[in-house]
Amino acid sequence: MSEGSASEVNDVGNHPAQPSRPGITAIDLSPVIANLRLHAPLSAADRSAIETFLGESALRVRAGSELIPAGEPGMGFALVDGWVAHEMLLDDGRMQLTALFVPGDTFDLNADLIDECEYSLRAITDSIVAKISTLQLRRLTDRHPHLRDAFAWERLQQLSNNRELLLSLGRRSGAERIAHLFCEVFCRLQHVRRTRGNECDLPLTHGQLADLTGMTSVHVHRSLTLLRSQGLIEWRHGRLKIRDFERLSAFARFDPTYLHAGTNPSGAS
Amino acid sequence: MSEGSASEVNDVGNHPAQPSRPGITAIDLSPVIANLRLHAPLSAADRSAIETFLGESALRVRAGSELIPAGEPGMGFALVDGWVAHEMLLDDGRMQLTALFVPGDTFDLNADLIDECEYSLRAITDSIVAKISTLQLRRLTDRHPHLRDAFAWERLQQLSNNRELLLSLGRRSGAERIAHLFCEVFCRLQHVRRTRGNECDLPLTHGQLADLTGMTSVHVHRSLTLLRSQGLIEWRHGRLKIRDFERLSAFARFDPTYLHAGTNPSGAS
DNA sequence: CGCCGGATTGATATTGGTCAACTACGGTGG
DNA sequence: CCACCGTAGTTGACCAATATCAATCCGGCG
Numbered sequence: 001m002s003e004g005s006a007s008e009v010n011d012v013g014n015h016p017a018q019p020s021r022p023g024i025t026a027i028d029l030s031p032v033i034a035n036l037r038l039h040a041p042l043s044a045a046d047r048s049a050i051e052t053f054l055g056e057s058a059l060r061v062r063a064g065s066e067l068i069p070a071g072e073p074g075m076g077f078a079l080v081d082g083w084v085a086h087e088m089l090l091d092d093g094r095m096q097l098t099a100l101f102v103p104g105d106t107f108d109l110n111a112d113l114i115d116e117c118e119y120s121l122r123a124i125t126d127s128i129v130a131k132i133s134t135l136q137l138r139r140l141t142d143r144h145p146h147l148r149d150a151f152a153w154e155r156l157q158q159l160s161n162n163r164e165l166l167l168s169l170g171r172r173s174g175a176e177r178i179a180h181l182f183c184e185v186f187c188r189l190q191h192v193r194r195t196r197g198n199e200c201d202l203p204l205t206h207g208q209l210a211d212l213t214g215m216t217s218v219h220v221h222r223s224l225t226l227l228r229s230q231g232l233i234e235w236r237h238g239r240l241k242i243r244d245f246e247r248l249s250a251f252a253r254f255d256p257t258y259l260h261a262g263t264n265p266s267g268a269s
Numbered sequence: 270m271s272e273g274s275a276s277e278v279n280d281v282g283n284h285p286a287q288p289s290r291p292g293i294t295a296i297d298l299s300p301v302i303a304n305l306r307l308h309a310p311l312s313a314a315d316r317s318a319i320e321t322f323l324g325e326s327a328l329r330v331r332a333g334s335e336l337i338p339a340g341e342p343g344m345g346f347a348l349v350d351g352w353v354a355h356e357m358l359l360d361d362g363r364m365q366l367t368a369l370f371v372p373g374d375t376f377d378l379n380a381d382l383i384d385e386c387e388y389s390l391r392a393i394t395d396s397i398v399a400k401i402s403t404l405q406l407r408r409l410t411d412r413h414p415h416l417r418d419a420f421a422w423e424r425l426q427q428l429s430n431n432r433e434l435l436l437s438l439g440r441r442s443g444a445e446r447i448a449h450l451f452c453e454v455f456c457r458l459q460h461v462r463r464t465r466g467n468e469c470d471l472p473l474t475h476g477q478l479a480d481l482t483g484m485t486s487v488h489v490h491r492s493l494t495l496l497r498s499q500g501l502i503e504w505r506h507g508r509l510k511i512r513d514f515e516r517l518s519a520f521a522r523f524d525p526t527y528l529h530a531g532t533n534p535s536g537a538s
Numbered sequence: 539c540g541c542c543g544g545a546t547t548g549a550t551a552t553t554g555g556t557c558a559a560c561t562a563c564g565g566t567g568g
Numbered sequence: 569c570c571a572c573c574g575t576a577g578t579t580g581a582c583c584a585a586t587a588t589c590a591a592t593c594c595g596g597c598g
């Protein structure tokens with residue numbers, strides 16, 4: 001359904017984030033920090049440790065490229081900016097995206113123990129990622145217990161998102177799956193301050209959304225038409241506007257509890 | 270689709286496993302040990318530590334009961350014997366099982382950090398489980414690095430199984446999902462020496478299998494009829510016989526790589 | 539014997555997939 | 569500035585997979 005391409009990875013430079021030095025292409029690590037802070041208090045020392053750590057290993061990857069091709073050893077990541085997905089293939093070409101990551105997410109922590117990965121990591125947009133090995137992580141968290149807690153939470157969050165997607169694929173209708181995904185993405189972006197009013201980025205094609213929700217791009221289109229005709233959403237040029245969060249989340253039976261972040265964005269506007 | 274009931278939990282006694290003392294109702298911890306040994310070498314000390322740990326906290330739970338009701342705090346477990354599933358509910362009654370555990374599995378490690386669980390744990394059969402808190406786990410793994418590795422692997426395995434189920438629900442047909450599940454269960458039971466020839470337990474009802482595969486019990490039945498008519502399986506009275514593993518796994522496009530255990534059971538018979 | 543929870547079966551309704559145009563639009567080269 | 573191209577979005581007709589509804593059957597158990 002989607003098209004692969006060779007892995008394109010370029011070093012972004014290993015200057016730690018330096019907001020105090022304008023003119024330098026400093027990397028904005030705030031989404032990663034925001035996510036980590038959702039579940040554990042971070043001291044200034046904790047933050048500076050993680051900032052140095054991420055800043056030193058940030059890489060730029062191009063839209064469409066694979067961070068990790070299937071069959072190769074795994075690797076942990078922090079997604080500093082951009083969108084990335086887990087992609088799984090059946091040998092007859094059927095394809096399913098099994099996870100979607102947005103700026104600030106960490107994923108596949110400890111996956112470097114695996115030496116033959118059955119999925120691949122696909123960059124949806126141009127992105128900036130930082131590799132995180134189990135060893136480095138262990139060194140970091142031994143010295144910063146709060147970070148250990150924060151990363152443990154992020155791992156749990158991953159499982160939680162998996163379960164909710166399983167519930168969608170197993171029991172929600174096509175339109176419900178899409179509506180649910182929109183609610184989830186909006187909330188997750190809100191946690192990292194990447195929403196503006198009731199709008200956020202959603203840089204997916206219909207085909208990618210189909211691969212994520214286990215549908216066809218044709219059916220995705222029809223379901224979107226339904227959601228639009230109900231006045232629930234608008235979505236053009238990679239930008240999603242949620243016109244009625246209450247009704248959309250009721251339609252999708254979206255319950256933000258599983259995001260474990262407290263804030264229900266109903267009032268966002 | 271399934272029916273709930275109040276949590277029924279009874280202490281099984283806290284004698285560590287004592288195979289050397291017949292006559293006492295010793296608990297057989299070998300499936301848990303077997304799973305842990307799949308990915309890390311365990312010394313005699315490691316094994317005795319985990320045996321003592323599990324033996325002391327083993328509990329008996331009854332078929333149909335909930336180990337953890339949705340909405341309550343989470344808890345980690347080792348499934349010493351029996352079958353357990355993760356169950357998720359939509360508010361209109363639609364239900365999906367999002368994970369299935371067999372003897373020897375550990376699951377939800379670190380989930381005790383969560384104070385409001387959006388899923389529940391349902392005992393499919395009478396089972397014996399041992400609770401594992403993050404704190405206890407940390408104490409244990411600090412002293413036994415091999416156990417730390419083994420538990421890290423088990424967590425990764427959980428994610429891996431999730432992904433494969435997502436691929437099934439998103440892209441495999443009903444019959445393929447069932448065939449795939451049969452292959453997976455057989456392999457997992459083989460790893461803990463719970464198969465005999467090409468047979469193993471499969472104590473599910475059609476309805477539970479439907480809840481796991483995102484189908485209807487009626488359609489499960491029709492798909493089973495197909496698999497049976499092709500001479501691929503037999504399944505009666507909770508006992509599954511795989512009549513042709515090669516053809517079954519080809520049909521399901523089952524690739525055991527994701528189980529990360531090396532052994533392909535094609536030759537089992 | 540009668541009850542009950544599954545299993546089995548058939549008829550029918552829905553959902554979603556497939557195929558095949560056709561359109562809109564951004565990017566590129568002339 | 570415009571012609572051309574390629575990707576993605578849009579639409580309709582039709583088909584296949586799966587759900588729904590409603591009996592009926594079967595085996596275990598009080």
